[in-house]
Amino acid sequence: MDVLLQQLLNGLILGSLYAMVALGYTMVYGILELINFAHGEIVMLGAMVAVSLLTLLVGAGVPVPLALFLALGAAVAVCMLTGILVERVAYRPLRNAPRLAPLITAIGVSIVLQNLAMIFWGRQYLSFPPVQEVQVYDWMGATVTNVQLIIVGVAALTMGGLLLLVNRTRLGRAMRATAQNREVAGLMGVDVNRVIAVTFAVGSALAAVAGLLIAAYYGIAHYNMGFTLGLKAFSAAVLGGIGNIPGALLGGLLLGVIESLGAGYIGDLTGGFLGSHYQDIFAFFVLILVLVFRPSGLLGERVGERA
Amino acid sequence: MKSKLLIALVLASMAGGVGASETVMIGCVAPLTGPQAHLGKDIENGARLAVDAINASQPTLGGKPVQFELQVEDDQADPKTATVVAQKLVDEGAKGVIGHLNSGASIPASRIYADNGIPQVSPASTAVAYTHQGYETTFRLMANDSQQGKALGQYAAKLGKRVAVVDDRTAYGQGLIDEVVKAVQASGAEVVGREYTTDKSTDFTAILTSIKSKRPDVVVFGGMDPQAAPMIRQMRTLGMKIPFMGGDGMQSAEFIKLAGPAAEGVIGSSPGLPLANMPGGAAFTKRYTERFGKIQIYAPFSHDAAEVLIRAMLKADSAEPEQYLPELAKTQIDGIIGPIAFDDKGDLKDGPVTLYQVKSGKWETLEIMGGASAR
Incomplete structure (x- = not known):
């Protein structure tokens, strides 16, 4: 029982990270019907900026809370700027082009960002400086650490903030209007270009926070870390119903838990025929099942609520 | 004037004498460019130290004085480049090869050496497959995986x-x-x-x-x-x-x-052993540092790779691969890295x-x- 509980906890922590990244995919898709494949790279950028700056500041003797704040601020700023720039340069000129064109551009942007990061930071792994003593708490036979609690807490806060932004503010209403019908929203006096740019900025800021959390959790950052992560988060967004914000949350958490349980039990279930490195089979099998029976994802039919 | 001519004649004949000593080419391949360049240089320097020491002892093969020459090539840690430089060494008439560093380079290159009967001693490759391809010409001085x-x-x-x-x-x-x-x-x-x-x-x-x-x-x-x-x-x-x-x-x-x-x-x-625990570690470190600076990892191994190749040639009294290969397989020497003997695959016996x-x-x-x- 304690093993199951531990696996569920593992899954929820992993899932909250997926969910934060999935939100970025879903927001952009909701507004532009564009799959922004470069989003995983924005997360990587956030992680790399935060880790390098944090290492520098902590090394220079800056107090840890201040260093964390500055590193996070810088990561958010860099990611927001990159997000806005990518939208302006790579997506806006193609907004009325056939759908395949911006998709290909998105893949191109992803490769460009990855290679720029490789040139700037090199191929080696960056390590997250030990800023916080890890404390392990026992809870009903399972363990959880203060770092994990912080991660889940920060993830919940930022995602809650996003929901408030989308549902309760004037900007959120403009975003929802743009998502429903871009032309009509424009006719109603919504500055569509600005709203789209802001959407990218908000998604990228979330990505920066996610990047910092991921680097803190795993202790490492690498120019290549955004690719698989982006793919998983994208799957989570599709699982929950792409374009739907609560769907991204649900999809992310679900994917994390499924992966965790899959990796934990697949070996025992198949009598050792499939090892734990096949954990992704579980996740993607569930994804296929959901898409076969509910093509728009778990929460996909609530089109009206998408951002 | 006459005496000057005489001296010139004597000098010329001496030069001729040196020229008459035969040169045996030994290939040495490692990545000399790219991220592993420092390790490749380590291999080259280690081998050079051994070759120079043996040359200084005025070795003979078949009664004739002989000098060994290290022909260094860069495989860029790349399997394809490895086969290209391997072919180059074969064409230029190398009688034995020290290298390569990476298993991924040693394995494809080993086929070219084996096809031409040229013995290859790797100072660094650890993948089991390298010596297990059925070639008689593959040897290594590192414990395998x-x-x-x-x-x-x-x-x-x-x-x-x-x-x-x-x-x-x-x-x-x-x-x-x-x-x-x-x-x-x-x-x-x-x-x-x-x-x-x-x-x-x-x-x-x-x-x-x-x-x-x-x-x-x-x-x-x-x-x-x-x-x-x-x-x-x-x-x-x-x-x-x-x-x-x-x-x-x-x-x-x-x-x-x-x-x-x-x-x-x-x-x-x-x-392998840590440098400090190698039987010849201290003396080798001194010799190496005086000439090249800091040892990375592989220098003692490439030194001994050159040593076992040349010792086998001297024992067989021939630099021809088919003559000295049996001697190489029977190697029993105390190297810098410890006692060296090969098993029937060419792996180091009891590799530490x-x-x-x-x-x-x-x-x-x-x-x-x-x-x-x-x-």
């Missing part, structure tokens, strides 16, 4: 009777862990869990939780440092305080940097493996398994 896995497994069994293993499903990780499992079982311990990951994963909490539930005494990982570092961190956060071990893929300074405080107490193995442990943020020698210390 299977010898390393055996040492890791035996030590793990010493630490506890319940061993859990994880590998990253690469040829290296899987091969290493297969040997660990065999050695653990042969030592009377039990493998209580075998889990798998990939060489791109960073989240291991699920498999570690599953391992934890099987209550092992020690965990052995076959893979590289970018996975090993998050893995040990996650083990500690899951409250697993048991020892963590792995092969040379994680026995690196990078691992300590990435794992941070969690690296403390981790055990990593590496083929060193276990290191992280203490206060540094790899410290823990125990030497196999090799000279076992004799």
Whole structure:
């Protein structure tokens, strides 16, 4: 029982990270019907900026809370700027082009960002400086650490903030209007270009926070870390119903838990025929099942609520 | 005027005498450009030290004075380039080859050497496959991955009777862990869990939780440092305080940097003896440092690679590969790295493996398994 509980906890922590990244995919898709494949790279950028700056500041003797704040601020700023720039340069000129064109551009942007990061930071792994003593708490036979609690807490806060932004503010209403019908929203006096740019900025800021959390959790950052992560988060967004914000949350958490349980039990279930490195089979099998029976994802039919 | 002419004549005849001593070309291949260039240079310098020392002793082959010449080539750690430079050495008439560094380069190149009957002694390649292709011309001076896995497994069994293993499903990780499992079982311990990951994963909490539930005494990982570092961190956060071990893929300074405080107490193995424990280590370090500076890793091994090649030629009294290859296979010498003899595959007999442990943020020698210390 304690093993199951531990696996569920593992899954929820992993899932909250997926969910934060999935939100970025879903927001952009909701507004532009564009799959922004470069989003995983924005997360990587956030992680790399935060880790390098944090290492520098902590090394220079800056107090840890201040260093964390500055590193996070810088990561958010860099990611927001990159997000806005990518939208302006790579997506806006193609907004009325056939759908395949911006998709290909998105893949191109992803490769460009990855290679720029490789040139700037090199191929080696960056390590997250030990800023916080890890404390392990026992809870009903399972363990959880203060770092994990912080991660889940920060993830919940930022995602809650996003929901408030989308549902309760004037900007959120403009975003929802743009998502429903871009032309009509424009006719109603919504500055569509600005709203789209802001959407990218908000998604990228979330990505920066996610990047910092991921680097803190795993202790490492690498120019290549955004690719698989982006793919998983994208799957989570599709699982929950792409374009739907609560769907991204649900999809992310679900994917994390499924992966965790899959990796934990697949070996025992198949009598050792499939090892734990096949954990992704579980996740993607569930994804296929959901898409076969509910093509728009778990929460996909609530089109009206998408951002 | 006359005396000057005489001197000139004498000088000319002396020069002719030197020219009459034959030159035997020995190839030396390693990556000399790219991220591993410093390791390649290490190999070149080690071999040069051996060749120069032997040349100074005025060697003879078939009664004629002979000089050995090192022909150095760059394989860029790339399998394709490795085959190109291998062919070049063959065409230029190399009689033996020291190299290559990477198993991925040694293996494709070995075929070209074997087709032309030219002996190849690698100072660094550890993949089992290199000497197991059925070629008579492949030799190496490093313990291979299977010898390393055996040492890791035996030590793990010493630490506890319940061993859990994880590998990253690469040829290296899987091969290493297969040997660990065999050695653990042969030592009377039990493998209580075998889990798998990939060489791109960073989240291991699920498999570690599953391992934890099987209550092992020690965990052995076959893979590289970018996975090993998050893995040990996650083990500690899951409250697993048991020892963590792995092969040379994680026995690196990078691992300590990435794992941070969690690296403390981790055990990593590496083929070969530490320089300080090599029988000829101190004297060699002095000779090498005077001429080239700091030894990286491979210089003692490439020195001995040159030594076994040339000694076999001198013993057979011929530089022709078909003449000296049998002598090479029968090599029995005390090298810098310890006693050198080959088994029927061309692997170092009883190749030593060193276990290191992280203490206060540094790899410290823990125990030497196999090799000279076992004799």
